[in-house]
Each structure stands twice: as C-alpha cells, then as structure tokens.
Amino acid sequence: MAMDIVRRALDSDIFYSFRRSPVVVVAALVTVVFFAGAIFAPWIAPQNPFDLRQLNLMDASLPPVWLPDGMPEYPLGTDTQGRDVLSTILFGSRVSLLVGFLSVVFAMVLGVGLGLVAGYMGGTVDAIIMRIADVQLSFPAILIALLIDGVARIVIPREMHHEIALYVLILAIGFSGWVQYARTVRGSCLVEKSKEYVQAARVIGRHPAAIMFQHVLPNVMGPVLVIATIHLALAIITEATLSFLGVGVPPTEPSLGTLIRIGNNFLFSGEWWITVFPGAALVIMVLAVNLLGDWLRDALNPKLR
Amino acid sequence: MIAFVIRRLLQAVLVMLAVGFVGFSLFAYVGDPVSIMLGQDYTQEARQRLIQDLGLDQPFFIQYARFIAGAAQGEFGISYRLARPVAELLLERLPATLELSLCAAVLALAAGVPLGVYCGLNRDGWLARLLLSVSLIGVSLPTFLIGILLILFFSVILGWLPSFGRGDVVQLGGWSTGFLTPTGLRALILPSITLALFQLTLIMRLVRSEMLEVLRTDYIKFARARGLRNRAINFGHALKNTLVPVITITGLQLGGIIAFAIVTETVFQWPGMGFLFIQSVQAADVPVMAAYLMLIAFFFVLINLVVDLLYYLVDPRLRIDKGAAGGHGGH
Numbered sequence: 138m139a140m141d142i143v144r145r146a147l148d149s150d151i152f153y154s155f156r157r158s159p160v161v162v163v164a165a166l167v168t169v170v171f172f173a174g175a176i177f178a179p180w181i182a183p184q185n186p187f188d189l190r191q192l193n194l195m196d197a198s199l200p201p202v203w204l205p206d207g208m209p210e211y212p213l214g215t216d217t218q219g220r221d222v223l224s225t226i227l228f229g230s231r232v233s234l235l236v237g238f239l240s241v242v243f244a245m246v247l248g249v250g251l252g253l254v255a256g257y258m259g260g261t262v263d264a265i266i267m268r269i270a271d272v273q274l275s276f277p278a279i280l281i282a283l284l285i286d287g288v289a290r291i292v293i294p295r296e297m298h299h300e301i302a303l304y305v306l307i308l309a310i311g312f313s314g315w316v317q318y319a320r321t322v323r324g325s326c327l328v329e330k331s332k333e334y335v336q337a338a339r340v341i342g343r344h345p346a347a348i349m350f351q352h353v354l355p356n357v358m359g360p361v362l363v364i365a366t367i368h369l370a371l372a373i374i375t376e377a378t379l380s381f382l383g384v385g386v387p388p389t390e391p392s393l394g395t396l397i398r399i400g401n402n403f404l405f406s407g408e409w410w411i412t413v414f415p416g417a418a419l420v421i422m423v424l425a426v427n428l429l430g431d432w433l434r435d436a437l438n439p440k441l442r
Numbered sequence: 443m444i445a446f447v448i449r450r451l452l453q454a455v456l457v458m459l460a461v462g463f464v465g466f467s468l469f470a471y472v473g474d475p476v477s478i479m480l481g482q483d484y485t486q487e488a489r490q491r492l493i494q495d496l497g498l499d500q501p502f503f504i505q506y507a508r509f510i511a512g513a514a515q516g517e518f519g520i521s522y523r524l525a526r527p528v529a530e531l532l533l534e535r536l537p538a539t540l541e542l543s544l545c546a547a548v549l550a551l552a553a554g555v556p557l558g559v560y561c562g563l564n565r566d567g568w569l570a571r572l573l574l575s576v577s578l579i580g581v582s583l584p585t586f587l588i589g590i591l592l593i594l595f596f597s598v599i600l601g602w603l604p605s606f607g608r609g610d611v612v613q614l615g616g617w618s619t620g621f622l623t624p625t626g627l628r629a630l631i632l633p634s635i636t637l638a639l640f641q642l643t644l645i646m647r648l649v650r651s652e653m654l655e656v657l658r659t660d661y662i663k664f665a666r667a668r669g670l671r672n673r674a675i676n677f678g679h680a681l682k683n684t685l686v687p688v689i690t691i692t693g694l695q696l697g698g699i700i701a702f703a704i705v706t707e708t709v710f711q712w713p714g715m716g717f718l719f720i721q722s723v724q725a726a727d728v729p730v731m732a733a734y735l736m737l738i739a740f741f742f743v744l745i746n747l748v749v750d751l752l753y754y755l756v757d758p759r760l761r762i763d764k765g766a767a768g769g770h771g772g773h
Contacts, residue, residue, distance in 0.1 A: 272460065275694075275697070275742055276739070276742060277697070277698050277701040279701060279702070279704075279705075280701045280704075280738065283704070283723065284731075286723075287731060288731075290723065290726060291726045291728060370582065374582075374584045377584055377586075377587075378584055378585070378586055378705055381586045381705075382704070382705065384720070384723050384724065397586070397587065397590065401590055401709075404590065404593065404594060404598055405598055405605075407598075409598075412590060413591075413594070416587045416591070419584065419587065420579070420582055420583055420584075420587065423582040423584075424578070424579060427578065427581065427582050428578075431578075
C-alpha cells in the first residue's frame with residue numbers, strides 16, 4: 138500500500154516537473170535543510186545560546202572564522218554577549234518557522250472555513266463575509282497584524298505578556314491573511330456547488346456541513362495549498378518585520394527578526410556579522426519557499442501543462 | 443454612473459464608520475484612561491469629575507457618536523505618552539511621511555515602468571531575464587533588511603549618506619520640507635530607495651506581463667501590418683493600453699507605501715507618523731494608535747475610492763459589467 142503510493146507519486150506529472158527544474162530542486166533542498174535545522178536545533182547547534190553557563194564573555198564580538206581573530210568554534214562569529222551566531226540563527230529559524238507555519242495553519246482554517254460557508258450558503262451570509270473580506274483586503278496585512286498585536290499588548294497584563302506573546306503574534310499574522318483563502322475557496326465552491334455529486338449528496342439528505350467539509354472541501358484544496366506555500370513566505374517576513382519593530386516575539390525567544398534588530402545596534406561599531414548572517418538566513422529561507430510556491434502554482438495549473 | 447458613485451461613497455462612509463468603531467473601542471475600553479490621566483494620587487471626586495468631563499458616564503452610542511464627531515473635526519484626545527494633543531503630533535509628522543512616500547512612489551514608477559517595458563519587449567534577452575530573477579529576490583527581501591543593507595554599504599562602509607533623520611528642514615507655513623536643503627535631500631535618498639524597492643519590482647513585473655499580453659493582440663499585429671514604426675507601435679499603442687491596470691495597481695500600492703513607511707521610518711529613525719505609531723504601540727499610547735489608525739484608514743478609503751472612480755472612467759467595459767467594481771487585489 139505504502140509502496141504503491143510512493144510509486145504513484147514518483148510517476149506523477151508533478152514529480153516529473155519537479156525533477157526537470159534544478160532551481161526548484163535546490164529550493165526544496167534548502168527548505169528541507171532549514172526545517173531540519175529548526176526542528177533539531179537543540180541537538181545540532183554547537184551551543185545553546187540561551188544557557189548562560191555556556192556563554193563566555195571572553196569570546197564576545199568575535200568575527201567569522203575566515204577573518205583575523207576568528208575562532209573555529211564559532212564559524213559565523215559571536216555577538217556582544219559571546220553567543221555563537223550560527224547557534225542563534227538555528228534557534229531563531231526555529232521560532233520564525235514555528236510562528237510562520239502556525240499562522241498559516243490558522244489563516245487557512247479560518248479562511249477555508251469562511252470561504253466554504255460563504256460559497257455554499259450564499260445570500261446574506263456570503264454578502265457579509267465577502268464585504269468584510271473586501272474591507273480587510275484594502276488594508277495591508279502588516280498593518281492589520283501590527284494593530285492586533287498592539288491591542289493585545291495593551292489588553293493583556295504585562296506579567297502574562299511574555300508567556301503568550303508568541304500565540305498572540307500567531308493569531309495576529311494568521312488573522313491578517315485569511316482573506317486570500319476565503320476568496321479562492323468561495324470561488325471554487327461556487328463552481329463545485331452546481332456539480333452533480335453535490336446535488337446527489339443533497340438529494341440523499343446529507344447535512345449541509347457534511348457536504349461542505351466532506352464532499353466540497355477535498356475538491357477545492359489544490360489552490361489552497363499553493364496559497365499556503367506563498368503565504369508561508371509572507372508570514373515569515375511579517376513575523377520578522379514585527380519582531381524587528383520590537384512588537385513581535387519576546388526577546389527571551391528571539392526569532393530571526395529579533396536577531397537582526399539586536400544586531401542592527403552594532404552595525405556602526407563594525408560587527409556587521411551579527412546582523413548580516415541572520416538576515417541572509419531569512420532571505421534564503423523566504424526565497425526558497427517563494428520559489429517552491431511559484432513552481433507549485435505552475436505545476437498544479439492544468440492550463441499551463 | 444451617479445448610482446455607482448453614490449454606492450461607492452456610501453461604502454466608503456460605512457468603512458470609515460467601522461474603522462471608527464474599532465478606534466473608539468480601543469479608546470474607550472483598552473486600558474483605563476481615567477487612572478492613566480489622574481496619575482498616582484487622586485480623590486474619588488476628582489475621578490468622578492474626570493469621568494464626567496470625558497463623557498465616560500454616557501451611554502455607548504452617545505460616546506461613539508461624540509468620538510466620530512470629534513474625529514471628523516480632528517479631535518483625537520491627548521497622547522498619554524507625550525501629554526500633547528494627538529492631532530498636533532500627527533500633523534507635525536505628516537509632512538515627513540508624505541514627502542518620503544511621494545519620493546518612493548515617484549521612484550518606483552520612474553524606474554518600474556521603463557524596466558517593465560524593456561523586459562516585455564526583450565523577453566528573452568539576458569538582461570531581461572536577469573532583471574526578472576533579481577526582482578524575485580527583491581520580493582523575498584523584507585523592507586527592513588533592504589534598509590539595513592543600504593545603511594551598511596552607503597553609511598557605514600562608504601560613509602556617503604546619512605543613516606538616520608531628515609537632515610535640515612525648512613518650515614513653509616506649518617509644513618516642514620526637506621526638499622530645499624542639501625542635507626534634507628541627501629537624507630531622503632536611502633529611505634526612499636528602501637521604501638520604493640518592493641513596489642518597483644511589483645510595477646516592473648506587472649508592466650512586463652501586461653506588455654506581453656498586449657503585444658499578442660490583433661490590433662498590434664494590424665499596426666505592424668500597416669507598417670508603422672516599432673517605436674510608434676510599442677509606445678503609442680502597446681504601452682498606452684497597459685497603463686490602465688498599472689494606474690490602478692499603483693494607486694492601490696500608494697496605500698501600501700504609506701503602511702510600509704512604518705518599517706522604513708523605524709529603520710531610518712525618520713520623524714514621521716509611522717515611527718510615532720510604533721513608539722505608541724510600544725508605550726501603549728492608545729489615543730495616538732486610534733488616531734493613526736483612523737487617519738491611515740481615511741487615506742486608504744480615499745485612495746480606493748479615487749482609483750475605483752478613475753478605473754470606471756478609463757475602462758468603458760466596467761460600465762456594462764456591474765459586479766466587477768470593488769475587490770481589487772492588494773497586500
């Protein structure tokens with residue numbers, strides 16, 4: 138059974154188009170490396186940058202290994218507190234990817250759910266949901282995320298804020314991105330609704346919710362996956378931007394954006410590596426995910442075959 | 443036509459009322475303005491009087507109506523952090539943000555359209571391919587990182603351009619401009635590029651794909667058959683027809699520029715509204731947050747409205763197809 142699925146996947150058009158474009162293969166590899174690095178960071182990082190016992194102030198502000206004064210233990214140098222930059226990047230991507238991934242899941246669940254309901258129910262429900270979507274779409278996502286995050290900061294007591302800041306951020310970024318999903322799913326849902334299998338399901342008296350989620354949903358998921366991939370890149374950028382602005386993840390759990398923010402303070406004293414390497418990691422990660430998303434969009438689009 | 447304009451205007455007013463509602467809820471329910479304004483020591487009477495003065499004992503809808511009426515006249519209360527009227531604070535910083543946004547928009551258009559036309563005409567040329575690949579990297583590069591890299595190269599390493607602030611400004615009847623002094627102009631360069639780069643790549647890709655589309659149409663083939671010069675075909679016929687969507691998207695991106703100015707202003711410590719907003723978010727300064735939100739929403743609604751009306755005027759097809767107005771993509 139499992140072998141069968143693997144064989145079918147290897148024979149599919151999608152895998153063929155994947156194999157044919159070296160750029161996409163590299164992008165996929167980079168993405169996998171980042172995911173693996175993020176997941177296994179506590180085990181593979183040379184140092185735990187948040188364990189104060191492992192830090193040595195004598196080793197602070199060391200440049201990367203290829204510059205004079207660089208030490209082989211710290212391949213990308215250290216920051217002003219003696220933290221290994223490579224390790225902070227590994228731990229930072231962990232936070233960045235976690236926030237990005239969870240906010241995409243949240244936006245997807247919310248957007249797909251509302252899109253299905255709007256498309257299937259029609260009428261007033263549809264009108265209300267889509268008007269809200271229209272209004273939200275006319276504001277940039279970053280502004281909405283910033284606002285939600287800002288309000289949450291004020292509403293939530295300061296002591297609690299550090300603990301739940303991460304979840305607030307995930308909700309804020311997720312909420313700022315649901316519209317794309319809702320619009321797409323609603324569109325496909327309107328097409329699917331008039332098809333025979335839906336009519337048949339209705340005739341045999343299935344519950345509307347069951348029809349929506351068990352019959353229509355699987356048939357509208359293709360484009361959703363494409364949006365989700367591109368949205369992941371955007372969510373990672375949004376998180377990094379918010380953290381850079383100082384309203385994102387708490388400084389005790391720095392993401393790549395936080396690292397860039399911290400490093401930015403040392404730009405003028407010549408320690409460029411504290412900023413540039415986390416920045417490069419962020420760009421490479423986002424670029425790889427973007428390339429994957431672009432490819433997926435073309436590969437799943439039957440018109441382009 | 444008139445029905446369409448009225449419907450759009452009503453929609454705009456509704457959106458503003460909804461945003462006003464959010465702003466008001468922030469103002470009235472987030473944090474405790476009374477205890478913040480009273481400070482540590484106060485009597486119960488002083489507290490009661492302040493509640494009455496602020497109108498906080500009134501029913502919800504009366505408070506909301508007052509808030510909207512005040513906002514319409516530019517009354518947004520007093521900043522908790524700076525203890526000055528919010529409207530004054532925002533007005534002071536408005537010129538900085540608008541000048542920066544204007545420069546960025548002009549730069550994005552002035553570079554994006556020609557580059558897009560070039561890539562559309564020479565779609566298989568190496569330079570066009572290179573530009574297209576670079577533009578993909580541009581999309582993956584967050585705004586704040588562009589700013590940091592520019593600062594690193596042009597301020598830290600080369601020492602050519604200032605890395606923060608507006609330089610010297612000249613007061614022109616309440617409007618502080620950086621356009622008239624050499625330091626003000628130099629200070630504009632890096633932030634404008636930072637802010638423009640994302641929109642530039644977007645406009646370039648859009649113009650390119652529109653050009654490719656238009657060049658395939660029959661009237662272009664006919665123009666070639668008539669023996670018109672390439673120049674006349676490319677610029678007189680093709681480019682002209684690509685400009686409708688470009689105008690729309692650019693108009694909508696103007697809002698994006700103002701929003702992303704928050705990031706750029708923070709990187710360059712540019713004394714504009716966005717920087718003020720971020721400082722207010724960090725300090726939980728609710729009146730400033732609410733006022734900024736409403737001002738930005740007003741800009742957005744205005745831009746959307748103008749773009750929709752322009753679109754309607756420029757594209758005769760829309761006048762027949764009722765449902766297509768509204769709902770343009772954005773970020």
